Every structure is written in structure tokens, then in C-alpha cells.
Amino acid sequence: MLKPTISVLVLRHVANCLDLVGCDPEPLLAGFHLRRNDLDNAKGVMPLEDFLGFLELAAVKAANPYLGLQAGRLGALNSLGALGFLFLSAPSLRAAFTGFDSYLATIQDAVRNRFSAQGGIATFEYMITDQTLQSRRQDAEFSIALMHNMCRNYVGGEFELIEVRFEHACQGDERVYREFFRCGVFFDQDTNSFSFEDHFLGCKSPVIDPELYPIVEEHLRRRVADSARRARSHKDIIRVLETSPLDRTPTLDEVAASMGVSVATLSRRLKAQGMRWRDLVNDRRMHAAARLLRQSQRDVAEIALSVGFAESASFVRRFGRHFGTTPQRFRKAGAENPPRA
Template sequence: MASPPPTISTQIVRHIRDCLELAGVPSAKLLDQYGIAPDEVDNRDHAVPLAAYVRFFEAAAETSGNQHFGMHAARLMGADGLGPLSFLFLSAPSLGQAFQTFTEHLDALQESTFNAFVIDNKTSHFSYSIRDDVLTPRRQDSEYSIGVMYNLTRRYLGGQTAPVEVHFEHERVGALSWYESYFDCPVYFEQSQNRLYLSVDLLNRGSTALSTELFPIIAGHLKARMHGHSHSLTTVERVSDILISNAPDNLPSLELVAKSLSCSRATLMRRLNAEGERFGNLVTERRIGHARQLLTSSNRSIADIALACGYAEAASFTRSFQKQLGLAPAKWRKINSKLTSARRTAASRPTS
């Protein structure tokens, strides 16, 4: 039996809808166009398909004429914008714990999403991406999500911070100065992940926003809310997450992945085989998935994309891509560019 499609809470969809209405654009017809029942968006206990949300978000930006709609929506999000997840973050005993618990509970609001918080020697980073590479373009969601984490961090610290740098997986749209003014730091595009980098010196600071006494209460509520629909990650999912967290042109070997999972190379191969998968296939999926992102969200040449995805030359990339998707990269890009253009045209039609 096929798994149901991943969903996202109406808590998030409602804020995007409200921002669209605030921009003077009626939302009901646009929501309905993407299969979201307008009257269900106000129900806090409902969820909508993740794919519908992503497409609605892109259409909202097009219809409003605001190319930075997602980042404006992030800036307008209140302290309750993510419901209990916002309060969990803002009441955590330290900023480091705020990020760590946020990543552990995001599934309560949004499924099929990779997010991680990693601490290095001098910097830490929060990573975010939607696992399904078919969902493109998704620039608005990516910029909104990183923008939300940036604004939550500022609210937690009382506005006394700036990131070290910000990364986005898509191509830049608009002036670089606009992004760098928004985040008050260098911003880089066409990266392997959407990431917010922070100095480790900030991680031990406490909240200026909410009492830490709320933290265990909210954590308990979210744990109970997740009970029943959360599940232990399969070996395939755990390996995929390790690959997602690394750049496609510098993926870890089978031996390194096995070590990070505290098992031997042979054990990892056996576990993957028991789930009907091979390590090489997961590596290819990671590389081709990133290629799809670059093909739809950038104007980079096929040769450049091949190198960015870990292929030594364009010919081997083309063969691998065609084997996976049945089309050469150039033809796939052309077809999907037409589909994206058609969606934008439909979204830009007047709503009444």
C-alpha cells in the first residue's frame, strides 16, 4: 500500500494566506486552484498536502507581484506563528537547545522535511530542505523557512545578533544587497543546502522572550502530539539524511556512512538490502535530485551542473540523469520550464 502524501499544518498555510490578503490579493480562488479548501485553513487541527502548499506559496508570490514574498511573510510572523513550536523555541534554556528541540519536533507541523542542527568548531548551522525533489520550484518556502529561523533567533536573543552567513539552494532573484540587508550578513546562492550559520558563542545564551519554565510543558505537549504518527527512521532514510546533509560533489563513502551509523560496511549493506535498496542508488538519487533543483532554479550550464553534482564530466551526468528520469537534462529542463511558466501564468490571472 502506497504511503499517503506528506502534509503540512494549516498553521503555516494560514499565515501565508493572511500575508496574501494583507497584500490586497483575495486568497480563496488561489487556494482552491491548488486543492486547498479555503474554509479548512482556519482549522488548527487540519493539514494540507505539502505539494499543494509549495505550489500555492509560489503562486502567491507571483500573484502579489512580490518576488520576496516568502521573506516578507517570515518577517511578519508573530511569536505564535508556528504555534507551540514557536513557544518551544522561545522558551528553551539556551539557544543551542532551542535549535536542537526545534529540529526534533518539526515533523509535528511539516512532514517529509530534512532539518538538522550541527555544531562545528566556531560556527553552527541549521539546515532545511524538502526531501521531495519533484517539488520545484520552492524558493518561497526555502526563503520563508530560513527567514523564520533567523527571526526566531533574533526574538530569542532580543535582537542582538547577526548570522555568520546564509546559504540558499536556489539561484538568486533580485539584488544581493537586499538579501544581505535582510539578514545582515553575507548570503550565498546555488548551494547544496538552505542553511543559517551562527557563531557558537551564541549557543549558550538564554531567552529574552519567554520564561524557561514553559519549556518542559510545551515539549511534553508536542511529544504527545507527535505520538502515533511519528516513526523511527528506516536505514534508507537515515542514510539519505546523511547524504542530504553533504554537498553532492563531496558525498561520504559507504565506509564513512557506516561509521557514522555505528555499524560495519557489511552490516550497512545488509540492512539496505533488506529494505530493497543499495547505497549506490541513494548516492545517485542525491546527485540527480540536486541536479533537478539546479535545472529548474538556475541558468547554469549542463557542464556546471554536472560538476556541482559530483560528476567528472557532462557525458556521465547526462547518462545517469537520462537513466533516472528518461530524458536528457537539457530536454527535461525545457519541459519543466514550460510547466513552471504555465503555472505562473495561471497564478497571475486576476482572482475575483
């Protein structure tokens, strides 16, 4: 199965931030079989798993538990390549979010990125959908802080948030987060997001001439079309599964209908890849449960519901068959032996 990837340009920004805090990124890059000049390749990608691991390890090496937040705050115009230019050249902040929402997949796989506005409140949401990728705290904080910084660059210093939410439990001083975002920050949530008053959506950017926007958008549209032509059917199936809510997994019939094929055809394609639908669904739920047990403080009953089980007993039985231990023991083992980056 193809592993999700991310553009190396994002890692280039993180490496530059490490330089600024006096931590040499070269030894860290070497540990992931990368050199500094590899990060200048606009078409280069790396496994998303390696990117997440690099961020977690960099925070340890720099002795800075808030590295993701600070790297996000230092986000520059080219931190996201063409996608960053698209955002900052948009004719309005609403168009900036809409464009970002449409084209994030050009630099990163396995991500759910949503923008919505209703009831006077606008919300940006970011979440990695591949549940096998467990160590994601620094990435979540980096991504939310970077988008917040992009908004401040677009609107100006008057841009203010109403609230910020993170999937993971608070690790560190909660006051750091409140002072950083200048609003309430909530942990152990269903997603990573920030919200603000929607009157900012009409603002126009003083940073880049909006005439650049359609040019950059056409470039990204071609990249999306090229990617779609190269996509393999099993990758499409995985994408449908990953972008669905954990507590509402689509049936194979629904997936087949969304792809315009029969259930029999879809089953044959899965079988040819050595996969079964029910195994894919179960693996996703179990990996999500394992991550929540390790990285959040939610109780077992709440986790069971969040990953699609109607009651705790069936969840505990399924978890035991999958991991060979109970959820409680799994959580305790993780607390006593935290995973290394």
C-alpha cells in the first residue's frame, strides 16, 4: 500500500526554524536519509510518517516542547510553496481559505482540511486521517499555528481568534497556549481547529497582488489533475475510508457508489491488493483507539463511541483481539514507556 507523503518544502521551513533556535538540523536530517539541499526541491516529497517523526524528535533535541507552535509562528511566504502564495494572493480571506481547502492535497496526503462559516463564526479544521500515524502532536500544533500566522499576515495584527481546539491532551503549561493564541484553548477534542468571527472573511490582503491568484490556482489545478490521473483504485478506496468520520464508517456499497463501480468490482480490486474492507475498517478503528488511549485523557467509554462502537464491552473485546491486551493496560504501558520519536 502506498504510504502518504508531504512536500519537503514544509520540512525546509522547520529546518530553518531549528537554525534560528540554535539547533543544527543536519544530524536530524541525516537520520531520515536527507540532506539540506534535498529540501529545496519543489517537487520533492517524503513519507508523512518521517515528517511527523522529525518534528517530534526535533522538539526533543531542541529541548523545546513548544517547537511546533513556534515554527508555525515563524511561517514565511514560501513555507508552503505555491499553496502559500495562493493563500496570500487571494482576493479575500474567504477565497484564501476556500483555495487552501481545495489544494492542500497537492502538498500533503492523508489529511482532512475543512473550512466552514455559519452563525457568524468561521472555523478552520486540520486533521491527519491515517490512523496508523500516531505521533502527531507537534504537527497539529505546527499546522494550526502556521495557519493562524497566515491569517495574521493576510489581515494584519487585528486578526483575533475565538477559540483553538486540539486532539491531544495538554502537554506542558496550558497558559503558554492561551498566551500564544490569545484565546481559550481546549484539548482532548475531536479535531484540531481554530475559530474566529466571520467578518474577517471579507478582508483583502495587502501582501500580494491578487492578479497572481488565478495564475497560481491554475498551476495547482494542473497538479491535482495529474495526480488524479496517476491515482490507483485502492488508493481511492483508502481515501474514501480515511475521510469518513470514525464513528460513521461508510459501507462497501456506499464506497462503490461513490466511485461509480459495482460492489463486486470493488471487492475484486481490494482482493487483488490483498485487502478486505472489514479488515481496513477494523484496523482504522483500532489504530485510532490506540492513539487516543496514548495521547488523550478521554475515558474508555468515550473512546469506544468516538471510534464507532455502540458500547464499551464490544470495543474492549475487539481491542483485546487486535492488540492482545485491554485498553486500560495499553494506556498504562504507554504512560510507563512513552514511545520514542
